[in-house]
Amino acid sequence: MKKISLFFLVLISSIQLYSQKVHILSGINYFYLSGDIYSSTDTFSNNFNSSGDYGFQVGYNIEFLIKKNISLLLGQEFSQRNFKNVHIEEESIKESRFIYLSTPILLNYKITPKSTLNTGFLLDYLLHKQKLTYFDPDTLEPGLLNYDFAFNVGFRQRFKAIEVCLEWTIGFLDIISLESENPNLYKENSKSRMLKLGLAYQIE
Amino acid sequence: MNVRTIFIIFIFLNSGGLIFGQSRLNYLFYAGPSITNIHNFELGERQFYISPERPYYDMNYHVGFSIEKAFFSIESLKSRAGILYERRSSSEVAFNKKTFLYGDFLGISVSGLWNPTNEKEINIEFGGLCHVLVNESLGLHAIPFRSVEINLLSGIEFKLISKFHIGIRYSLPLNYLSGNVESTNPGEIETKQKTQSFQFSLIYKIKNI
Numbered sequence: 001m002k003k004i005s006l007f008f009l010v011l012i013s014s015i016q017l018y019s020q021k022v023h024i025l026s027g028i029n030y031f032y033l034s035g036d037i038y039s040s041t042d043t044f045s046n047n048f049n050s051s052g053d054y055g056f057q058v059g060y061n062i063e064f065l066i067k068k069n070i071s072l073l074l075g076q077e078f079s080q081r082n083f084k085n086v087h088i089e090e091e092s093i094k095e096s097r098f099i100y101l102s103t104p105i106l107l108n109y110k111i112t113p114k115s116t117l118n119t120g121f122l123l124d125y126l127l128h129k130q131k132l133t134y135f136d137p138d139t140l141e142p143g144l145l146n147y148d149f150a151f152n153v154g155f156r157q158r159f160k161a162i163e164v165c166l167e168w169t170i171g172f173l174d175i176i177s178l179e180s181e182n183p184n185l186y187k188e189n190s191k192s193r194m195l196k197l198g199l200a201y202q203i204e
Numbered sequence: 205m206n207v208r209t210i211f212i213i214f215i216f217l218n219s220g221g222l223i224f225g226q227s228r229l230n231y232l233f234y235a236g237p238s239i240t241n242i243h244n245f246e247l248g249e250r251q252f253y254i255s256p257e258r259p260y261y262d263m264n265y266h267v268g269f270s271i272e273k274a275f276f277s278i279e280s281l282k283s284r285a286g287i288l289y290e291r292r293s294s295s296e297v298a299f300n301k302k303t304f305l306y307g308d309f310l311g312i313s314v315s316g317l318w319n320p321t322n323e324k325e326i327n328i329e330f331g332g333l334c335h336v337l338v339n340e341s342l343g344l345h346a347i348p349f350r351s352v353e354i355n356l357l358s359g360i361e362f363k364l365i366s367k368f369h370i371g372i373r374y375s376l377p378l379n380y381l382s383g384n385v386e387s388t389n390p391g392e393i394e395t396k397q398k399t400q401s402f403q404f405s406l407i408y409k410i411k412n413i
Contacts, residue, residue, distance in 0.1 A: 077372075078402075128250065128400075143249075144249055146249075163387065
């Protein structure tokens with residue numbers, strides 16, 4: 001137990017060496033699914049078209065200054081991501097929604113005193129979804145991942161205490177993965193894509 | 205190392221901070237609205253039912269009391285332990301429209317708080333909450349005083365004015381509500397349930413007693 005306590009103390013004191021800044025974030029996003037839908041039996045893939053929609057995110061992050069121009073961003077965001085399934089013939093739109101708890105791990109590089117580039121990863125955990133169901137009732141195979149792992153690249157421009165953030169997120173995992181017993185009949189694999197525009201207010 | 209071991213280590217470390225720390229205690233009373241949901245899981249997937257459409261998020265409340273102390277006398281780190289009463293529910297048709305599932309929970313929370321700034325009073329919180337169901341509605345497949353959830357807690361707090369703070373906290377259950385009624389039909393897909401909650405708290409903090 002002493003070793004564990006010592007480990008925590010060393011970890012804590014090492015964190016104290018760096019100076020930190022706290023940012024409160026909010027903004028809008030445009031989310032869509034990118035992937036393949038194959039269907040041979042009916043007109044599903046011809047009649048259905050998945051398109052993106054706008055959502056929002058809110059959260060905070062902490063910036064750890066590592067060197068003069070380099071910092072590490074860690075934080076938490078709640079991200080509502082919407083998308084649409086449009087039935088072309090019936091002209092009906094079914095709006096769908098994912099809500100994720102998102103943990104960004106980003107490396108910031110200051111290119112000018114007021115401009116930074118960042119790149120890194122997002123770890124997403126699904127908190128809520130509506131209105132589609134993704135498991136196959138015949139094979140009883142789950143078709144939707146409860147988590148996602150994504151690459152993130154972005155740009156931030158500072159205006160006094162506020163930064164304007166523009167970020168592009170590319171999911172690595174097939175968050176939707178459906179396949180009929182005979183894969184020649186129906187198959188779907190979709191990854192997440194998201195463009196984020198937001199404001200970050202620096203508290204200190 | 206399983207979840208229970210991590211939880212026990214955390215409680216031990218936390219109580220170490222509370223007992224052996226040199227600084228004085230802070231007492232916190234907090235209450236506020238919670239945005240909650242109760243999801244059904246089938247084959248590991250959160251379900252959303254169509255007719256009627258459910259579950260949507262619902263507005264509820266929570267109230268709690270905690271004791272806080274500097275963690276090993278480091279002022280930017282604090283340990284906190286307390287009790288929390290909360291109602292969690294989900295609604296039908298739309299947000300906060302009609303409550304159809306609810307449960308009242310009484311729990312013990314332990315957490316660590318870190319102030320990453322040197323000047324402002326902002327705390328980042330991580331910890332755990334273990335709560336037991338004390339009252340339930342029809343449709344919640346759980347048994348009062350036997351159904352337990354262990355939650356991860358994370359949140360952020362700001363000083364508002366004088367002794368008042370505001371806090372936003374999220375609790376994410378690690379396990380399904382224990383005591384779920386198991387399906388008796390062999391072909392039927394088993395349904396399990398998990399709650400979740402976003403707590404928006406007004407905190408009254410009495411310092412250095």
